[in-house]
Amino acid sequence: MRLNIRHNTLYSYSKTVFLEPHYLLMYPLQRPYVTVEHISFDISPQPLGTADVLDIFNNPTKQIWFAEMQNMLHIEVDMVLSLEPFNPFTFLPFPEVDLSHSELYAFEKTHALNPFLRYDEEMITEDMKTLLSDMVAGARNDIIATLTNLLGHIHKNWDHSIRLHPDVWSSDECYNKKKGSCRDLAWMMMIMLRYLKLATRFVSGYSFNPEQRNGHELHAWLEVFIPGGGWIGVDPSLGLFATDHFVPLAVGSEPKFTMPVNGSYRGSAISNMESTVTIRKMD
Incomplete structure (x- = not known):
């Protein structure tokens, strides 16, 4: 199965603000059934710089930063994925423990x-x-x-x-x-x-x-x-x-660590966020 996924996020501000560095958790995580054929980021305004880094949970992350005052931030991610059939139960439980054990893990x-x-x-x-x-x-x-x-x-x-x-x-x-x-x-x-x-x-x-x-x-x-x-x-x-119908982008010990976009801004503006995701089966 091949999927085209487009993820659009728009932040608008009531007045100009200075954007602190932002972190985008929008790369598919490595899984045996997922192959990334294509992925692109379209970010407006143009960042002063970008870097691909790993966060504390080893999630692939795109860091972006800016130099000028801004009144909006638009992020569009376009990707094509190939997904192979995957059965989550094809494993051998070892060691064989159950919920009566006081310690389930070594x-x-x-x-x-x-x-x-x-x-x-x-x-x-x-x-x-x-x-x-x-x-x-x-x-x-x-x-x-x-x-x-x-x-x-x-x-x-x-x-x-x-x-x-x-x-x-x-x-x-x-x-x-x-x-x-x-x-x-x-x-x-x-x-x-x-x-x-x-x-x-x-x-x-x-x-x-x-x-x-x-x-x-x-x-x-x-x-x-x-x-x-x-x-x-x-x-x-x-x-x-x-x-194989699930495509993970980020994992964490708590929900707050997995937001697709993380960042803040300097200024007294009110912000508004809009987000859309479209998924199209290609064959």
């Missing part, structure tokens, strides 16, 4: 995974603990079965809403409201799995499913680290495990 891996296991106790309500206990018991402590059941439960009982605000609801707020954006649902499920001692990370990117209504193209989901399988993508808003 010591050295637990140390490396610490940022992806961290949560505050107030993020988990008693209702959430009860649900998770029932899920684990029903799956007889099996990690994949628990993950599958929780994924289906959230997809069935939480409404997915389009919410363009960059802030993410807390896990308990999303749980109590029984609805949320893709970012809200992913963060809630991440915290629930961390409570079960499973490492999780937040993912932003694109999803392609012509049967879904608009609003899923720029998307968010999560990945959970499975012994033997590594990072496995899980999407609670669609109720799916991530396959």
Whole structure:
């Protein structure tokens, strides 16, 4: 499958501002099923300079900086991707552990995974603990079965809403409201799995499913680290495990680290952001 993806972002300002360096997380991440045939950036106004760097989570990042006062910033990314069929379950679980084990990962891996296991106790309500206990018991402590059941439960009982605000609801707020954006649902499920001692990370990117209504193209989901399988993508808003229809752009221990555009400006102007993503199947 070949896809043409065009991602347009426009920032407009009520008066001129000085743009601080901006960081663009818009390169597809390396995955065995993704080949980048073409990618181009059209940035207006013309940056004084650009650099391709890696952030703290090893996400490929384009840094841009400017010299003059500006009243807008327009970023257009055009890419052509080749996506091969991908089955996320073609791995051998090793070592064979389940959720009854006090340590799911070897010591050295637990140390490396610490940022992806961290949560505050107030993020988990008693209702959430009860649900998770029932899920684990029903799956007889099996990690994949628990993950599958929780994924289906959230997809069935939480409404997915389009919410363009960059802030993410807390896990308990999303749980109590029984609805949320893709970012809200992913963060809630991440915290629930961390409570079960499973490492999780937040993912932003694109999803392609012509049967879904608009609003899923720029998307968010999560990945959970499975012994033997590594990072496995899980999407609670669609109720799916991530396959070749998902194109990740950035990962992080929290949602705030995965925004497609990061940056600030000097000045007292009010800013407005518009963003569109179009995905076209080429063959």
